[in-house]
Amino acid sequence: MAKSAAKRKRTHLLRNTGKDVTKLRNEIDFSTHVRMTKTKKDKLQHNENKYKKHFQQGQYPDGNAFYICLYNLHA
Secondary structure (H helix, E strand, O other): OOOOOHHHHHHHHHHOOOHHHHHOOOOOOOOOOOOOOOOOHHHHHHHHHOOOOOOOOOEEEOOOOOOOOOOOOOO
8 A cells, every 4th residue: 555645754754864753743632522512402401400499498488589478457
């Protein structure tokens, strides 16, 4: 099978100067996993759950932060 032009240049440099260019290559320092945007379903579910447990459970008897006290003013 034929060599690529880049590989021929690398072997030529290794033969003539003794310099191995492949050792100068750096490791990949960035993430290579595929990033996907959220689907419409995921966005809706995120917004639904975002404010679901806004108030701590048990702090208020029915989970509401505000309640109305009605007094009988005619008594």
